[in-house]
Amino acid sequence: MEKSTTVSLRDATAADLPRIAEIYNHFVRTSTCTFATEPEGEGYWKSWLEAHSDVHPAIVAERLGDVVGWGTLSKWNSRCAYRQTVENSVYVRHDAHGSGVGRTILDELIRRARASGHRTIVAQISDDQAASKALHKRVGFSEVGVLRNVGFKFGRWLDVGIWQLIV
Numbered sequence: 001m002e003k004s005t006t007v008s009l010r011d012a013t014a015a016d017l018p019r020i021a022e023i024y025n026h027f028v029r030t031s032t033c034t035f036a037t038e039p040e041g042e043g044y045w046k047s048w049l050e051a052h053s054d055v056h057p058a059i060v061a062e063r064l065g066d067v068v069g070w071g072t073l074s075k076w077n078s079r080c081a082y083r084q085t086v087e088n089s090v091y092v093r094h095d096a097h098g099s100g101v102g103r104t105i106l107d108e109l110i111r112r113a114r115a116s117g118h119r120t121i122v123a124q125i126s127d128d129q130a131a132s133k134a135l136h137k138r139v140g141f142s143e144v145g146v147l148r149n150v151g152f153k154f155g156r157w158l159d160v161g162i163w164q165l166i167v
């Protein structure tokens with residue numbers, strides 16, 4: 001996909017859920033970027049959308065009218081003192097990688113985190129995920145620690161880097 005093709009961003013709606021699920025479930029089956037091991041069904045995605053809001057947005061990126069990626073800011077921890085800390089997720093359709101969609105989504109999530117008065121964004125990134133690490137580094141995140149052997153997928157133990165951006 002050409003980098004020059006304009007990407008537009010908007011809040012996710014219920015009508016987007018099948019596309020959002022399709023993008024995500026591809027990575028459940030093929031990648032360690034998510035530690036889910038079974039595709040999530042319709043009920044999961046309905047609850048997922050309900051759990052998001054203005055301060056914890058779920059957004060989609062469209063190119064030529066087609067949803068090619070999505071991103072969220074979610075609660076990092078439900079304890080009240082953590083309320084200005086959010087965790088981000090970004091997923092770009094597997095055949096649209098490397099054309100600037102991930103960066104566009106993450107820039108918007110950072111902008112919205114600032115606008116909502118959040119203090120910091122945390123990302124948990126499997127240590128073998130070069131693209132995700134490059135994207136987060138590119139927009140200013142730093143790795144602040146690594147949890148060893150906390151995941152097991154595709155027959156191997158996985159380390160998770162904790163990345164953080166103070167917004």
Ligand SMILES: CC(C)(COP(=O)(O)OP(=O)(O)OC[C@H]1O[C@@H](n2cnc3c(N)ncnc32)[C@H](O)[C@@H]1OP(=O)(O)O)[C@@H](O)C(=O)NCCC(=O)NCCS
Pocket residue numbers: 027033088089090091092093096097098099100101102103104125129130131132134135138
């Ligand atoms: C990580 C992901 C979101 C990146 O999205 P993308 O649209 O392909 O990334 P972009 O094209 O916007 O690239 C952003 C930056 O990361 C770099 N990058 C992207 N993929 C890379 C790769 N495989 N190796 C090295 N750098 C990479 C780009 O060079 C770019 O840097 P630049 O602005 O200096 O050129 C995408 O690969 C993806 O959906 N992966 C699966 C899900 C995932 O890992 N999500 C993140 C965890 S929540």
